[in-house]
Amino acid sequence: MGEKVVLTYFNGRGRMESIRWLLAVAGVEFEEVLLTTREQYEKLLTDGDLMFQQVPLVEIDSMKLVQTKAIMNYIAEKYNLNGKDLKNRAMINMYTEGLMDLMEMIMVLPFIPDPKPKVDNIQTKAKERFLPVFEKALCGPIYLVGGELSRADVHLLECSLMLEEKLPGILSEFPNIKSFQGRMTQNLAIKKFLGPGSKRKPQPDDVYVKQVKEVLQFQLAL
Missing domain, CATH: 3.40.30.10 (Glutaredoxin)
Known part of the structure; x- marks a missing residue:
């Protein structure tokens, strides 16, 4: 053991x-x-x-x-969630860094006395800066990098669920991400x-x- x-x-x-x-x-x-x-x-x-x-x-x-x-x-x-080679890892790291930037904006909300302006800012940045990147990346591929599951996919699922908790309907303009979310939640480990x-x-x-x-x-x- x-x-x-x-x-x-x-x-x-x-x-x-x-x-x-x-x-x-x-x-x-x-x-x-x-x-x-x-x-x-x-x-x-x-x-x-x-x-x-x-x-x-x-x-x-x-x-x-x-x-x-x-x-x-x-x-x-x-x-084995970090890509097949150095180039894949570079892409995974870039996606991950962006997602962590967005998730950290959400993490601080409970510690802010008046979170409403911050939530509005998160919505704007998510829709204009972050989500379009992943919507484009998922136009065809099942996974973000290298045709296989990586940490970038796991973080995107986590982040997208966090966004929907605060901003229901935010993925309505991002059908590729919504479809990706549906696929990912069928993974047995994720479902559990x-x-x-x-x-x-x-x-x-x-x-x-x-x-x-x-x-x-x-x-x-x-």
């Missing part, structure tokens, strides 16, 4: 959720240590587990990994992750926001 993968983060989406998605699609079981107190966070600092004093923290292959991009790169490489009882986290609520603020006293975290 292999070594267990352990995720340390808050009981919410934030920066860890994309990592959960990748592990789920790769079929990797993981356990979670949920940060609920300042003392837990301070112990991680004292023990030297957080290189830059930030979570997420992922324990995998006898390593303690921090920094979201580094963690996702490792998982994608380990489980989207189903009841999975480790996918719900939309952030006041309890999550309060916990993050109390643990970090308060750095803006996601």
